[in-house]
Amino acid sequence: RFVPERMVPFSFPLSKCALWDPVPMGDAIGSHVTYYRNPRLSLLEKTLRLAYRHAKQNEKKSLSCFLLGTLAVSEDGEGVTLTIDRFDPGREV
Numbered sequence: 001r002f003v004p005e006r007m008v009p010f011s012f013p014l015s016k017c018a019l020w021d022p023v024p025m026g027d028a029i030g031s032h033v034t035y036y037r038n039p040r041l042s043l044l045e046k047t048l049r050l051a052y053r054h055a056k057q058n059e060k061k062s063l064s065c066f067l068l069g070t071l072a073v074s075e076d077g078e079g080v081t082l083t084i085d086r087f088d089p090g091r092e093v
Helices: 045-057
Strands: 038-043 066-073 079-088
Touching: 038 045, 045 079
Parallel strands: 038 079
Antiparallel strands: 066 079
């Protein structure tokens, strides 16, 4: 689903020497990972169990943590797979 209010334009950091003309040319277009590709999410059971156990042991309503993984494009270029394989409970400070 295309959600324009969530999309933010990206920009490159300032540098002393520009390799291209930064003036926009043509019409603006939206770029979203699901616009041209079929997304897939793969989550390891071990990672899900660790996150669930950590959430159950925590008394707070709000929980800070990280789910880490890799993003890969399929060989035919039609799909994107996000594989989440690690859980990091983060730090309280």
